Amino acid sequence: MSSTEETRRSGHAKVSNAAAAAGTRLDPWYNTYADRALGMKQSEVRSLFAVANRPEVISLAGGMPNISGLPLDFLAEMSARLIRERGTKILQYGGGQGEEELREMISEVMRPDGVRGHPDDITVTTGSQQALDLISEIFLNPGDVVLAEAPSYVGALGTFRAYQADVVHVPMDQDGLVPDELEQTIMRLETVGKSVKFLYTIPNFHNPAGVCLSIDRRPQVAAICARHHVLIVEDNPYGLLGFDGDPIPAIQTFNPDGVVYLGSFSKTFAPGYRVGWALSPAAVNARLTLANENALLCPTTFGQLSIAEYLKTYDWYQQVKEYRAMYQERGEAMQKALKKYLPMCSWTKPEGGFYTWVKLPEGLDAHAMLPRAVTNLVAYVSGTAFYADGQGRDHMRLSFCYPTPEQLEEGVRRLSTVITAELELVDMFGIAHRHDVHELEDSGPAEAPSPNTL
Numbered sequence: 474m475s476s477t478e479e480t481r482r483s484g485h486a487k488v489s490n491a492a493a494a495a496g497t498r499l500d501p502w503y504n505t506y507a508d509r510a511l512g513m514k515q516s517e518v519r520s521l522f523a524v525a526n527r528p529e530v531i532s533l534a535g536g537m538p539n540i541s542g543l544p545l546d547f548l549a550e551m552s553a554r555l556i557r558e559r560g561t562k563i564l565q566y567g568g569g570q571g572e573e574e575l576r577e578m579i580s581e582v583m584r585p586d587g588v589r590g591h592p593d594d595i596t597v598t599t600g601s602q603q604a605l606d607l608i609s610e611i612f613l614n615p616g617d618v619v620l621a622e623a624p625s626y627v628g629a630l631g632t633f634r635a636y637q638a639d640v641v642h643v644p645m646d647q648d649g650l651v652p653d654e655l656e657q658t659i660m661r662l663e664t665v666g667k668s669v670k671f672l673y674t675i676p677n678f679h680n681p682a683g684v685c686l687s688i689d690r691r692p693q694v695a696a697i698c699a700r701h702h703v704l705i706v707e708d709n710p711y712g713l714l715g716f717d718g719d720p721i722p723a724i725q726t727f728n729p730d731g732v733v734y735l736g737s738f739s740k741t742f743a744p745g746y747r748v749g750w751a752l753s754p755a756a757v758n759a760r761l762t763l764a765n766e767n768a769l770l771c772p773t774t775f776g777q778l779s780i781a782e783y784l785k786t787y788d789w790y791q792q793v794k795e796y797r798a799m800y801q802e803r804g805e806a807m808q809k810a811l812k813k814y815l816p817m818c819s820w821t822k823p824e825g826g827f828y829t830w831v832k833l834p835e836g837l838d839a840h841a842m843l844p845r846a847v848t849n850l851v852a853y854v855s856g857t858a859f860y861a862d863g864q865g866r867d868h869m870r871l872s873f874c875y876p877t878p879e880q881l882e883e884g885v886r887r888l889s890t891v892i893t894a895e896l897e898l899v900d901m902f903g904i905a906h907r908h909d910v911h912e913l914e915d916s917g918p919a920e921a922p923s924p925n926t927l
């Protein structure tokens with residue numbers, strides 16, 4: 474055996490022994506991973522969702538947009554034409570900031586939110602999920618604090634966790650994030666010398682809570698963050714999907730220099746193109762572009778130019794209106810079913826977007842109940858997925874975007890059977906002992922988002 478081969482093998486043996494010592498015989502590289510990778514965990518409900526995705530199960534879990542209404546023939550023809558006429562451009566690498574042609578169109582797409590963004594200040598990303606990653610990369614050192622609503626989007630929490638940030642939740646109510654609570658939280662953290670890097674907020678049709686930040690709170694949130702020099706990351710994938718018309722002004726409009734505004738074509742067009750964007754103050758944008766180049770070289774040229782062409786040649790706003798009408802019908806069906814079958818619960822009444830946030834009766838545990846729900850052929854996401862600190866057992870998120878109104882009614886009916894059975898157990902045996910914090914930390918959040926938990 475050559476000496477190089479010997480070194481390689483003994484190196485491997487060392488790692489394997491160390492891995493075995495750490496109780497991870499299946500992964501000899503366990504001790505080689507960076508700390509941040511050890512913080513990434515697969516959701517324990519993933520295997521459950523493998524079952525939940527079977528056709529007999531009605532899934533109220535996933536946040537997948539219902540794209541069955543897309544003009545597929547138009548898109549097929551458009552793609553063929555693009556490849557025929559501009560193939561050598563759209564199948565080539567592009568710039569790290571994204572194609573100017575698309576950035577110009579994005580400036581138009583943001584107008585209904587009141588946002589006046591210059592194409593130069595936009596970086597195109599691989600969905601807004603990648604924008605969250607880039608922002609975390611350029612702002613977060615391990616131990617830095619990110620503020621987020623309680624609850625917050627599972628995919629963002631997973632990203633912040635991967636960068637070893639501490640997420641501190643700020644309470645919200647029917648009108649979104651509570652400004653007084655925000656300021657008090659910032660001040661409390663300041664007094665203990667914690668560095669708050671940014672506030673991550675979803676002001677429109679919140680995922681998972683379904684509510685909107687009211688118009689009067691928007692300038693307040695902008696002013697509080699400006700006062701304390703806390704950047705705002707405003708994540709707005711659902712803003713155009715209000716049931717009753719045009720959106721209210723973004724937080725960004727109240728302090729453009731203090732906000733990174735994230736947009737996405739995933740919910741208003743199609744997620745398969747994987748195109749989102751960040752509009753940022755110029756200096757931040759320059760760093761985001763560099764980070765994008767490091768990560769990807771460039772975002773998908775094909776996806777970007779396909780979307781630019783769609784925006785130019787199709788009545789995209791009419792398509793958004795069709796989505797709105799479809800989601801409104803489903804949202805109303807969900808509300809009707811909740812009223813009919815779940816009088817023992819309370820829930821939010823979204824006026825847009827995909828999600829309803831349901832509070833269970835005292836003593837019920839959404840996390841523990843999920844396997845029983847799946848056995849009863851209905852799935853949801855436990856509230857624990859949407860907190861960084863193990864809260865949320867008393868809530869579940871129901872999405873109404875994908876199932877038909879009939880399936881929504883039947884799904885909620887099945888849930889009522891499960892909840893009623895759980896309540897009978899509570900009646901009989903009392904409220905179960907809650908698990909300790911370590912166990913809770915192991916179970917949530919569902920760090921790496923999947924179509925089931927988005």
Ligand SMILES: Cc1ncc(COP(=O)(O)O)c(C=O)c1O
Nearest residue numbers: 600601602626680737739749927
């Ligand atoms: C609040 C929020 N932000 C970001 C994303 C990521 O979307 P995408 O990466 O498809 O743009 C989602 C997806 O569900 C979301 O709900």
